[in-house]
Amino acid sequence: MERLQKVIAASGVTSRRKAEVLISEGRVSVNGVVIREMGYKVKKGDQIEVDGELIQKENKVYYVMNKPKKCLCTLDDEHDRKTVVSLIQCDERIFPVGRLDYDTSGVLILTNDGEFANMIIHPRYHLPKTYDVLIDGILETSQIKEMEKGIMLDDGMTLPAKVRVRKKDYVHKKTKFDLTIVEGRNHQVKRMVEYFGYQVTSLHRKSLGFLKVDDMSQGSYRLLKPQEVKDLRRLANEGK
Numbered sequence: 001m002e003r004l005q006k007v008i009a010a011s012g013v014t015s016r017r018k019a020e021v022l023i024s025e026g027r028v029s030v031n032g033v034v035i036r037e038m039g040y041k042v043k044k045g046d047q048i049e050v051d052g053e054l055i056q057k058e059n060k061v062y063y064v065m066n067k068p069k070k071c072l073c074t075l076d077d078e079h080d081r082k083t084v085v086s087l088i089q090c091d092e093r094i095f096p097v098g099r100l101d102y103d104t105s106g107v108l109i110l111t112n113d114g115e116f117a118n119m120i121i122h123p124r125y126h127l128p129k130t131y132d133v134l135i136d137g138i139l140e141t142s143q144i145k146e147m148e149k150g151i152m153l154d155d156g157m158t159l160p161a162k163v164r165v166r167k168k169d170y171v172h173k174k175t176k177f178d179l180t181i182v183e184g185r186n187h188q189v190k191r192m193v194e195y196f197g198y199q200v201t202s203l204h205r206k207s208l209g210f211l212k213v214d215d216m217s218q219g220s221y222r223l224l225k226p227q228e229v230k231d232l233r234r235l236a237n238e239g240k
């Protein structure tokens with residue numbers, strides 16, 4: 001038995017809050033009877049209609065994309081810039097799991113499964129994300145150590161990170177390194193780099209857990225295999 005507003009929201013028709021409004025407005029019926037009671041419990045097989053239209057449970061879908069640069073993770077944009085959702089052809093109401101910046105490329109999951117999305121982005125689950133980072137300076141050993149221990153940003157201490165230097169270019173004053181973090185705060189990598197007075201000049205998320213997009217061109221996507229979804233859930237649960 002599940003609450004009516006939850007079932008309506010899970011069908012993808014609208015959000016849970018808006019489903020409550022629909023119920024209070026008398027626009028929802030169960031087995032032909034208008035229900036205005038909030039929290040009314042429905043069971044499998046009950047016929048739920050919104051404005052006379054039968055709702056169906058939305059199929060859960062999971063995609064992984066190699067997000068291209070110059071593309072937004074918001075659902076739409078007032079300036080009509082490209083969004084990640086617009087690149088995927090599907091009927092379900094999918095959304096990106098977490099955000100990559102406009103100028104960041106790499107692994108991005110898109111789904112219509114809110115509970116799964118929460119497991120992937122919630123810091124409690126400690127899912128590792130590795131970024132390929134290029135900065136406009138030479139990252140010092142002492143700075144690497146600080147990053148690995150945790151640094152104080154304006155929203156608190158970062159959890160320990162892993163750094164693997166790929167190249168230090170002393171002539172052009174650039175460092176290329178892999179940074180693995182288990183959180184996903186807003187602009188976290190850029191802010192960690194800015195903490196030391198540098199700027200990120202290129203950012204690519206090369207992995208999220210075991211998911212990689214090395215063999216996918218930017219902008220391409222594929223459905224996750226059911227086993228991959230299961231393994232991501234397991235990985236997130238282990239990190240709790």
Ligand code: URA
Pocket residue numbers: 099100101102104186187188189190191203
């Ligand atoms: N950290 C950032 O600063 N930007 C991203 O897009 C992802 C992580």
